[in-house]
Amino acid sequence: MRRAAAVRAGFADCTRAGIVRRGTLRSTATPEIHQTAESILHLIPLPAFADNYIWMLHNDAGQAIVVDPGDAAVVEHALLERQLQLRAILLTHHHHDHIGGVAELLGRHPVPVYAPVDDRIVEATIRVSDGESIELTSPDVRFEVLAIPGHTLSHVAYVGDGLLLCGDTLFSLGCGRLFEGTPAQMLASLDRLSQLPGETLVCAGHEYTEANGRFAHTVEPDNPSLQARLREVAGLRTRQLPTLPSSLADERACNPFLRIDAGPVADWCRRQHGGASDRIARFATLRSAKDVFR
Numbered sequence: 553m554r555r556a557a558a559v560r561a562g563f564a565d566c567t568r569a570g571i572v573r574r575g576t577l578r579s580t581a582t583p584e585i586h587q588t589a590e591s592i593l594h595l596i597p598l599p600a601f602a603d604n605y606i607w608m609l610h611n612d613a614g615q616a617i618v619v620d621p622g623d624a625a626v627v628e629h630a631l632l633e634r635q636l637q638l639r640a641i642l643l644t645h646h647h648h649d650h651i652g653g654v655a656e657l658l659g660r661h662p663v664p665v666y667a668p669v670d671d672r673i674v675e676a677t678i679r680v681s682d683g684e685s686i687e688l689t690s691p692d693v694r695f696e697v698l699a700i701p702g703h704t705l706s707h708v709a710y711v712g713d714g715l716l717l718c719g720d721t722l723f724s725l726g727c728g729r730l731f732e733g734t735p736a737q738m739l740a741s742l743d744r745l746s747q748l749p750g751e752t753l754v755c756a757g758h759e760y761t762e763a764n765g766r767f768a769h770t771v772e773p774d775n776p777s778l779q780a781r782l783r784e785v786a787g788l789r790t791r792q793l794p795t796l797p798s799s800l801a802d803e804r805a806c807n808p809f810l811r812i813d814a815g816p817v818a819d820w821c822r823r824q825h826g827g828a829s830d831r832i833a834r835f836a837t838l839r840s841a842k843d844v845f846r
């Protein structure tokens with residue numbers, strides 16, 4: 553039987569941290585150190601470019617994995633700063649800001665690169681598909697692979713240890729643009745993610761939460777959960793802190809793209825086009841409106 557891992561969400565130079573043990577989430581004002589070091593994973597969003605996050609997971613033995621390393625220098629700095637050894641790279645989709653640092657990292661760290669089946673990701677060493685599992689021993693993590701087309705056709709998510717690493721498909725208070733997929737595909741992907749446990753930590757690829765929140769507020773101005781989340785987000789960004797990871801429960805309560813069936817969201821969609829009773833049409837209406845929202 554696999555042990556219950558714990559994940560500690562830490563933010564390099566800040567005081568906001570969340571600690572997860574399977575099935576529970578609690579936030580703390582200051583980072584905590586658990587005594588049972590072997591069961592601890594540290595989760596760190598590494599800011600890259602203007603608004604990307606490269607997600608790093610490491611144990612207390614100094615073994616790390618990174619997800620979507622668009623910038624090798626950011627990862628190298630974090631490895632050096634924390635005295636970590638890179639053990640694996642996971643990729644969600646082919647966009648350059650998510651894979652651009654892989655070749656350089658492989659030059660110094662000969663590690664496996666897990667990636668979806670897509671010829672545009674040439675650095676992949678292990679291709680993953682929907683329903684497969686990835687099991688690593690150092691750090692000790694296990695992820696299920698979910699195919700979530702929409703932003704791109706080969707986009708995947710990695711789900712495990714209370715985490716959802718979802719690239720550019722689900723953002724806090726928003727979702728990714730449809731560069732390759734259809735609204736029906738993206739909605740089906742978001743539906744899959746939305747069914748994960750509420751305490752799942754959403755580790756998205758970009759810090760888009762404030763802008764997403766402005767759009768969400770135009771759709772559901774009277775949603776008290778959204779109002780509370782917007783206040784939280786404003787406070788975090790004022791202090792230049794990440795708004796991620798968020799919890800899936802919060803996203804279900806606040807994110808209009810996960811609330812296609814909620815009355816206020818359906819009403820808003822109907823007002824846009826004079827009728828969008830079909831949920832795919834409502835999703836398409838919402839996504840199109842967000843595309844041009846300023």
Ligand SMILES: [Zn+2]
Binds near residue numbers: 645647703720
């Ligand atoms: Zn992308």
